[in-house]
Structure formats: structure tokens, C-alpha cells
Amino acid sequence: MNITETSNGGVAVVALEGRLDMLSAPEFRNNRSIIDPEKTVVLDLEKLDFLDTSGLGAIVGASRQKQNLACGIVLSCMNDKVRRVFEITKVQTLFHIFDDTAAAIDFATNRQSAST
Amino acid sequence: MKFTLDNIDGKLVGIAELEGRLDARNGKSLKKIFLEWLEMTPLTVFDCSRLDFIDSSGLGAIVGCLRNALEKEGDVRLAGLNAKVAMVFELTQAKRLFSIFDNRDEAAASFAATAGSGTGQ
Amino acid sequence: MKTILVFREEKFAWAHEAFPFVHPLLLPLCNKPYIEYPLDLAILAGSTAVRIVCDGRLDAVESYCEDGSRWGIDLSYAHMHPEDSDEILLGKNRRFCGDERIMIVRGFCFFVYNKRFDYKSEAASLPECKWAACPAGGSITLYGAPVTPRKDGKDAPMSIVPLDGMANYYRASMEALETGADNYVLPGYGVEPGCAIGRNVVMSKSVQIRKPVNIGNNVQLLGDTIIGPSAIIGSNVIIDRQSVVESSIVLDNTYIGEHLEVNGRVASGNMLNDPVSGASIVMEDPHLLSGIRESEILSTLPRKLTHALIALLFIVVLSFPFLLFAMLLRIGGLWKSSRIECHSEKPGKTISLDNIELDVKKPLGAIAAALSMDRYPMLFRVLTGQLSLIGSTARVAEAKHPNTPSSSLAYRPAVFSYAEAEEWPTTGGDAAIVERYHLAHSNAAADVGLVFKAFINNFHKKSSA
DSSP, rough: OEEEEEEEEEEEEEEEEESTTTTHHHHHHTHHHHHHOOEEEEEEEEEEEEEEEHHHHHHHHHHHHHSSTSEEEEOOOHHOOOHHHHHHHGGGSEEESSSHHHHHHHHHHHHHHOOO | OOEEEEEEETTTEEEEEEEEEEEEEHHHHHHHHHHHHHHHHHHEEEEEEEEEEEOOHHHHHHHHHHHHHHHTTOOOEEEEEOOOHHHHHHHTTGGGGGGEEESHHHHHHHHHHTOOOOOOO | EEEEEHHHHHHHHHHHHHTTTGGGGOSSSSSSSSSHHHHHHHHHOOEEEEEEESSOHHHHHHHHHOOOOOOTSEEEEOOOOTTOOOOHHHHHHHHHHHTSSSEEEEEEEEEEEOSSOOOHHHHHOOOOSEEOOTTTOOOEESSOSSSSSSOOOOOOOOEEEEEEEEHHHHHHHHHHHHGGGGGOOOOEEEEEETEEOOOSSSEEOOOOOOOSEEOOEEEEEOTEEEEEEEEEEEEEEEOOTTEEEESEEEOOOOOEEETOOEOEEEEETTTEOOOOOOOOOEOOOOHHHHHHHHHHHHHHHHHHHHHHHHHHHHHHHHHHHHHHHHHHHHHHHEEEEEEEEEEOEEEEEEEEEEEEEEESSHHHHHHHHHTTGGGGHHHHHHHHSSSSEEEEOOOOOOSSSSSOOTTTTTEEEEEHHHHHHHOSSSSSSHHHHHHHHHHHHHHHHHHHHHHHHHHHHHHHHHHOO
């Protein structure tokens, strides 16, 4: 899996590429922005091909560590396959999900400034 | 099942209170005890206001009672059916066999009015 | 022009309860799945793409509607939070919206429209506004600048009836049946108005059909039945001899027995509902129900068998340590056993289980816990089929809440849990996530692997603690 990180104002954009599974989950979990409880992250899933429970667990676990539980992690651009994994596990209710990364950044920036 | 006898305008009307569930388990005993009631009077009101549930065996038992009562030129009239029980009577068309009243007093009084010979309309 | 259809689970929860076999958005309304009505409306209004957004599951809807090519539109799906405003929804679907005019249709509602009017030019020319709304929460709102100038002419009719319960569902279905193909696009072949009949419908000569009726596919109407007036008969339905169905809806996969009179009712499976009083009764049919139960057993049999076999293996392998530890720990007073009542897999039923508490602070207790000795007595319950080997952690039945929570669709009490196998938190909502994942994804073989994984995880966790 490839993790690309860019910064956009106060919001970190973490783009995942490839598979997020048992092997790659630790790398994701230990990412600087993901691990920082104060950092708001937009997770760009456009190039994520595969997600299993370990990967899902890593994303859920990361959002649980965020100070801002409701939108510490905002998701964007998930493909249909990944969306179905979120759906059957009802995890979609824990996240705000956008189909556009720019829109997700706007939303996250708004929420961040509203909470501080 | 509580059974009381009431004298209405000189007519002896039996009032039976049905309670809880009427199904395969207690349908037979109703038919049996009904024959005893029938010795006392052919005119009976089944007060169903506390009857929660009835299935096809229970319905069969009530229809059996009606048949016995009709043979003795009497009648079985029903009172106080809740929505679910009423639905069973409508679904199975058993509704047409019985005179059905809102409460037991109306049902009992109807025997006095019709001289105890009607089989319902 | 594009349309976003927004549905909130809370609004159709009643339908899920009343008709558990079908996704509320696919609930047939005059033999046409509900979702097609707002879709038709979106298409009438000139949409080239439609997105269905919901805060709950959409998989059933997705597998029915697919990508929308059947209707000649692009159909996609997305999630939302129940409290999301239109503004947030437009943001969440920004890529979908692009810079086109957007119509947001909200609510589990029946939209009263008439296909002969020109909704397309109206949707294109109206200013940004609420086109229609009803107090219960349904609305149609237009966003973005008008595409074409406003034309003169009659306003196309548009009103909204919320589908908030059986009564309105019944009313809306009857409205669709009675105005029928004049206003809506309805399924079935009709030789004359008010009478639409699907494929493979078998009726004996003595059947009477009284208009209006709408009959689905694979329907058998046996001798002397009377259908209608105002009857909606779904697909895979049998109406047995001398029965009458009038002013009623008979949903898919329903059998109506002999000599019955269904009037003003909604029948679904073996349930008969009265839309006015809200009461419902079970239509008994021992033959039909026994058939369904058997096939259920058959489909789960390989899984149960696998679970039992592996449980047997565990019983044999762990028998010696169990006897040893049980004896030693009992003597040491580190073994506390009690009976607890837990929810069974069957809704409303409970099973009583041995609850063994080990004192893990003492080394002997810790080793026993690492070997999952506290689960050992439960293994025998797998042999009798009362428990699964892997599934959910058994939930204690509380006297106050005797029923299993309705949300626990994936609940299957077991010796080991999927959460343990995947090292998820074993309590609360997070464990339910992994249970739902495996309910959809697992099979007998995967279960075996996960059982061993759970056992080994327990071993590591307890022995390191």
C-alpha cells in the first residue's frame, strides 16, 4: 500500500493506494497525521482497491482516537467495493463520506474552525 | 372460563367470559363445557372482551358451540371482540354466522328483543 | 439536471418491521417496487443521473436497480448522516452534482404526479425553490439557476403523501391502482384499463375479476375465487378456492387459503394486517410454513455440521487439561461457576449458559484462561446446535428487555466471537461491526480458520496479561 500525505491548511489529506489489510494496517495506524489526536484528516480512498476487517478496524480505531470524534477523519472518493464494506458493517454511520476530496476538505476545515 | 346466568325480561341468558387464548389446547374443553351450559339455557353470550387470541381450532370450537345451540333452537352471540379476534372472524367469513355486538349487555339484551329465535343477520 | 433521492432509515423503520422480507425502498406499491416511483419522477423531470442517498443499507436496492441503465440513466449510491442538511448533502456529492441543476427529493413518500404533464420544462424553468413539501418531512427542492426561461401553461400537479405507516401505504397503493396507468407507469399487461396482469398467471374458469385489479407474475387463482374490486395481487401468490380478495393488497410470496375473505387488508407472507386499526394476525398454514423451515435448516446444515465437528475436536483435545484445571482450580477456590440466561439465536428465546469466572491474577487461573477453559462447557452446546462455535459473544438477557434488540440482525450466540478472532473490541457497537462483516462474508471454511484464530488470540492475550 502507498500512503501519500499532503497538507491543506490545518487539514491533512491522506491518500491511500492499493490494499488496506492486515499487512498494511500497522503502517496506516502509525502514520503521523493519523496518530495525532488533534489533527483532522481527510482520507482519500479513490485509489484504495481492497479493504478487509483489519483495514476497516484500523480506520475505525484511528477515528476513535481523534479528539473530534464526529469528524476527526472524513472520508472521500470511495469506490463501490469499499463503500459496500462500509455499508454491510454499518460503519458508514461513523463517518462523513464525500465523493469529492475538495468538498471533504472544505467540510473538515469548517468543522475544525467551528470546534476551536 | 366464567359462566353466569342472567335473567333478562324473563329469559335465561348465559354469559360466558372467554379469556386469554382460545386455540387447539382449550378449544375442546370449551366445546365440552358448553354442552353443560346448554343444559341450563340455549341462549348464550360469549363475552370476548378479554380474549386476546384465537386460531382456527378455537374458531372451530366456537362454531361447534353455535351448531349445538342452534340444534336446541338457541343461539350464541358474541360481544366485545378486539381488533385481532375480529380480523379472524372476518377473514374466515365466520362473521356471517354470528350476531356480534359491542359489549355483553347489548348482546344479552338482544335476546330479549328477538325472542331468542334469530340466528343473526 | 440531476436528482438526489434522500432517504432516512428512521422514516421507513415501520415498513422494515411490518414487511421484514423486503427492503422498504423495494416494498411493492401496486406491484412496482417503491423506489421506481421517485425514479420515474426524476426521469420525468429530465434527470440524466440520479443518486440514491441513505443513512442505512442500500445493498438490496443496489442489486435491484444496478447502474440504472434499465431506465437509461446513471444511477449511483452514497451514504449520509441522518441530520445532514441539503447544503452538506450537496457538498458530500459535489463530484456527482458538477455544475448542473440539482433536484433534491427527500423522504419515504408517495409522490402524486401525472406522467402526461410536462415536468421536464417545469423543473428546468422554475427558480431555485421548494417545489413541493409535506409537513411530515417529504420535500422536493431545486438548486441552481434555471436552465430555460419560464413557460406559460398549466402547472403540473405535484403533491406528497408521506408513507409513515400501514394506513398511508394502503392509501397510496390504492391511489396508484385507481388512477392507474393514466398517471403512473405501472407493470403488467392490460387489455383494458384498470386491469393489469403479469406473466404466468393461471386462473380457473370460475374466477371472477372485478376491476380495478393489478396482478403480478406467477399467480394462481383457484376455482371460484373473486378478485377485486380494488385488489393488488403480488408475485408468487396463490389464492385458494372460493376465497375473496377485495380492496386489499396481497404482497409477494403469500398464500391465501380456502374460503377466506380478505377485505380492506394488507397480506404479506403469513401476516394479515388491518391498515386502519394497525392490528395484525397470523394466517396459519402448517404446510406452507413447514416447507420454509425445512429449507432454512438445509441451508445452514453444512455450517452447523462443521461447527459441531470442530467443537468435538476441541472437546477431545482439551478434555484432559479441562479435567485437570477444573479440579485444581476448584480446590484452590479460583473457579466460580454460575448460570446466566442469554439471548438465543431465535428471537425472544433464551438459553441458560454456564458462566465461569477464573481468577486470572493467579498463574494457574491465567493458564486456564489462556486455554479458554472457561468456554469448555459451552462447546457441548455447539453439539446440540444451541450455540455456534464462532459468532457473537452471548448477550445476557435482561429481565427488563426480554427481546433481543431489533438491530442485532447478525446476532448468533457462540463460544468464540468474530471480534476475538479479529482482535476487535469485544463489547458494544464495535464488535457488531465485525459480526456484520462476517455475516456477509464468511462461510463454513472461513469459520474454521477464525475459530483457531480466536483461540490463539485468546491464548496470547490471556497469557501475556
